[in-house]
Amino acid sequence: MKTPSDSQNNWDSLREKIIGLGDHSLRKTYYPELQQKLDDLQQSEERFRATFNQAAVGIALAGLDGRWLQINRKLCDTVGYTEEELKNLTFQDITHPDDLKVSLEWFHRVLAGEIRNYSIEKRYIHKNGSTVWINLTVSLVSESSGNHKYLIAVIEDITERKRTEEALRDAYNELDKRVAERTAELVKTITALQEEVADRITAEQALQAEMRERMRTMEELRRKDQMLMQQSRQAAMGEMIGNIAHQWRQPLNTIGLYIQGLLVPGECGEFSKEHLEAGVNKAMQVIFHMSQTIDDFRNFFRPDKEMTLFRVDEVVAKTVSLVEGSYRCQQIKVEVKTKGEPLINGYPNEYSQVLLNILINARDAFLEKKIADARVELRVFTEKGKAVVTITDNAGGIPAGILDRIFDPYFTTKGPDKGTGVGLYMSKTIIEKNMNGRLTARNTGNGAEFRIEV
Structure with missing residues (x-):
């Protein structure tokens, strides 16, 4: 070859x-x-x-x-x-x-x-044993x-190219490994998030169910409060009827006396027009007073629709006038002390109802314990920017065992024919929930003191 x-x-x-x-x-x-x-x-x-x-x-x-x-x-x-x-x-x-x-x-x-x-x-074996x-x-x-x-x-x-390819292949494998690991982590995280979302949905559904139950409970409580308010107003209305009777008894007696007095001059042959006009004027004054009393009672039962700014001393005076007949009949002395002109932005008729409930309870306590020198003192003043009214009596105080329960609904120490147990409960609701104030009670030396702060 x-x-x-x-x-x-x-x-x-x-x-x-x-x-x-x-x-x-x-x-x-x-x-x-x-x-x-x-x-x-x-x-x-x-x-x-x-x-x-x-x-x-x-x-x-x-x-x-x-x-x-x-x-x-x-x-x-x-x-x-x-x-x-x-x-x-x-x-x-x-x-x-x-x-x-x-x-x-x-x-x-x-x-x-x-x-x-x-x-x-392909690969050759280098003289030094390495691969080429x-x-x-x-x-x-x-x-x-x-x-x-x-x-x-x-x-x-092509050794360098192969090394580069091998390095790239190793890098790709490492990247693929990291991607797989990261994907596994993401799958795990997504699964955890899905479980968390499911738990949150379950919790939200439970919360919604709880909210519905709370709304139902609140609605039930609102209906009960309305019922209690109605019962309180009905009880107050009963008291008002009694007070109207007391308020009108003396004026009616006075009118009767005036009418009888008109006949006396006629029997004596001294009847005159002047005497008749004087008797009629006196009777009309009494009738006007009675008519004014009707307006006061009617205003008391008219519900307040909006909050208004009112003078506390005026509401106190009007409320005291509503019970003065029954107080006078039971020989209970009432004294009102006013300092300044405290103002409240609230509901004057509801505020008056609170005062009335406390005054009626004081009257009933005097009647039950047969206090000889019965006295009630109302103080109206301002303290730390708040309008304060205290009602103090000398009816012996509230038993210590029930002092912290007197504002509970349907709690009463009176007989079933004298009390419903909702008056003080509704009074506290009116002052603290409706008017953002505070109603408290404590015993003094010889009686009880109720304090209203708004």
């Missing part, structure tokens, strides 16, 4: 024969075509050698048995062997064991004529007769 080295030797022999013909000018004169071919051959040879030895990739000629025939400098640098060392080896000797089977399969396919060339990525990745391109050179001569191999070192 001929190799490039054999061809080179033939050309060298031919050149020596041509040179033996004489000097260059002689050869050029007598054998110009032959000399031109010789010159072209030399230039081609120089270009081939320069390309072969200075190529940026490894180039080699290999025999059909895999032995290295000719190797350039780049291939030697790539695998770490000298040219002489490589010529004593085959490509199988420096191929990585894991890549040898595939390399031989391609090699045999070329030799079998199945393909003319092939290109693969290469891109190998192999072409088969054959004679015109079809006989295979040798193989041309181009070897490109």
